[in-house]
Amino acid sequence: MTLCVTLSLQVFAKVFSHEALESYLPKIQLVIQESLRVWSSNPEPINVYRESQRLSFTMAVRVLLGFRVSEExxxxxxSTFQDFVDNLFSLPIDLPFSGYRKGIRARDTLQKSIEKAIREKPLCSQGKDYSDALDILMESAxxxxxxxxxxxLKESTIELIFAAFATTASASTSLIMQLLRHPTVLExxxxxxxxxxxxxxxxxxPGELRLDNIVSLKYLDCVIKEVLRLFTPVSGAYRTAMQTFExxxxxIPKGWSVMYSIRDTHDTSAVFKDVDAFDPDRFSEERGEDKEGRFHYLPFGGGVRSCxxxxLATLFLRILAIELASTSRFELATRQFPRVVTVPVVHPVDGLKVKFYGLDSNQNEIMAKSEELLGATV
Known part of the structure; x- marks a missing residue:
C-alpha cells in the first residue's frame, strides 16, 4: 500500500503547512550551508547535478524525516538510493546482474537501513524543537x-525521499547554471x-532568515519562477478523464488516460514573450505574464492535483539562491556551458562542472549548529 493510498491529503497539508515550513527552514538552511562549505573546500570542480542530488537527499533524510545518521x-x-533510482525503470527480468535484480537488492537494503533509522528515531527525538514529516504522518494516523x-512507514519514507530527490536536484542545478550564465541576475x-x-x-x-522575509523577496521569487518555467524538471503528468469531453x-472518452506536457505548455503559451530568453522580470508585478490566464504556468501541475x-521545493530553492548570492563565489570550470537533456529529468549532460570558492567566516558556527539542530556527524 502506497503513501497516497494510506494517508489523506489533509495529512500532507500538515506536512507542508506554513507552520511546518517555518520549522523546517533553519534546518534546511544549515544543510545547504554545510553542503556549500564542502563544495568550496574541494580543490577540484564539483559535479553540480550529482552534488545537488546528494544535497536534496540529505535534506529529505535529516530535515523532512528527522533521521540522525552519521556521515558514513x-x-x-x-549510494543505495542511487542504485535504487538508477534501476527503477528496468525491464522486469529477474536475472543475475540485471537492472531489475540490482534495483530489488537496493530496495531491500534501503528498507533495512530505513527500518533501523525509524526504530532509533524515538530515542533521538527528546528535546526536538519541531515535528518532522514522519512525526506528523505517524501522529495523524x-x-x-x-x-x-x-x-x-518504510514505503512512506521512501516515497517522501523520492518526491524530494530528483526534481529538487534538477531545479537546483538549473538555478546554479542560470546564475552563472547571468551574473547581473545574481547581482x-x-x-x-x-x-x-x-x-x-x-x-x-545571522538569524534574520525567516519565512516572512523570504516571501517578501519579490525579485528572488521571479528568478525561481523563471528557472522553473524554462527548466521544468519533469515533462508532464498523467490524468484520467472523469467524464467524456471534447x-x-x-x-476524449471517460476513463481514458490523458498526458499533458508542462514543457510544451510553457514553450507555446501566448502569454510568455520571447519564451527562450531567461527573463525573471516577466514575473514582476509590472509585467505579470503568468497572471494573464490559468494553466499557462504550471511547473508543479495545476488544479487540485498539483504537487x-x-x-517546500520553492522554499528550498529560495534558500539555496540566498546562500549562493550571499556566501559563495563560483565559476564554470569548462570552456562552454553543457547541453541540457530532459530524461529522466532536466539536467546537464556533464552534470555541470563548477569550481566553488571560500564561504564566509562562520564555518565553525555552521558546523556547530548543524550538530546541534540536525544531529549530524560533520
Whole structure:
C-alpha cells in the first residue's frame, strides 16, 4: 500500500503547512550551508547535478524525516538510493546482474537501513524543537484511530525521499547554471538582500532568515519562477478523464488516460514573450505574464492535483539562491556551458562542472549548529 493510498491529503497539508515550513527552514538552511562549505573546500570542480542530488537527499533524510545518521551511514544510504533510482525503470527480468535484480537488492537494503533509522528515531527525538514529516504522518494516523505498520512507514519514507530527490536536484542545478550564465541576475539578488537588511558587508545576517522575509523577496521569487518555467524538471503528468469531453474537435472518452506536457505548455503559451530568453522580470508585478490566464504556468501541475510539496521545493530553492548570492563565489570550470537533456529529468549532460570558492567566516558556527539542530556527524 502506497503513501497516497494510506494517508489523506489533509495529512500532507500538515506536512507542508506554513507552520511546518517555518520549522523546517533553519534546518534546511544549515544543510545547504554545510553542503556549500564542502563544495568550496574541494580543490577540484564539483559535479553540480550529482552534488545537488546528494544535497536534496540529505535534506529529505535529516530535515523532512528527522533521521540522525552519521556521515558514513548517510553516504551508504545515498549510494543505495542511487542504485535504487538508477534501476527503477528496468525491464522486469529477474536475472543475475540485471537492472531489475540490482534495483530489488537496493530496495531491500534501503528498507533495512530505513527500518533501523525509524526504530532509533524515538530515542533521538527528546528535546526536538519541531515535528518532522514522519512525526506528523505517524501522529495523524493515530488521531484517525490507526497505526502505520513498519512496512507502511518504510514505503512512506521512501516515497517522501523520492518526491524530494530528483526534481529538487534538477531545479537546483538549473538555478546554479542560470546564475552563472547571468551574473547581473545574481547581482540583483544581492542588491535585494542588501535592501531588505539581510546582507551586510557581504555576509548574510545571522538569524534574520525567516519565512516572512523570504516571501517578501519579490525579485528572488521571479528568478525561481523563471528557472522553473524554462527548466521544468519533469515533462508532464498523467490524468484520467472523469467524464467524456471534447478538445479541439477530438472526443476524449471517460476513463481514458490523458498526458499533458508542462514543457510544451510553457514553450507555446501566448502569454510568455520571447519564451527562450531567461527573463525573471516577466514575473514582476509590472509585467505579470503568468497572471494573464490559468494553466499557462504550471511547473508543479495545476488544479487540485498539483504537487503537494511545491511550497517546500520553492522554499528550498529560495534558500539555496540566498546562500549562493550571499556566501559563495563560483565559476564554470569548462570552456562552454553543457547541453541540457530532459530524461529522466532536466539536467546537464556533464552534470555541470563548477569550481566553488571560500564561504564566509562562520564555518565553525555552521558546523556547530548543524550538530546541534540536525544531529549530524560533520
Amino acid at each position: 551511514e548517510m553516504r551508504h544510504l545515498f 493515530k488521531e484517525n484511530g490507526t497505526e502505520l505498520t513498519m512496512q507502511e 540583483r539578488l544581492r542588491e535585494e538582500l542588501r535592501a531588505r537588511g539581510l546582507l551586510h558587508n557581504g555576509c548574510l545576517m 478538445l479541439d474537435g477530438v472526443q 503537494l510539496g511545491k511550497q
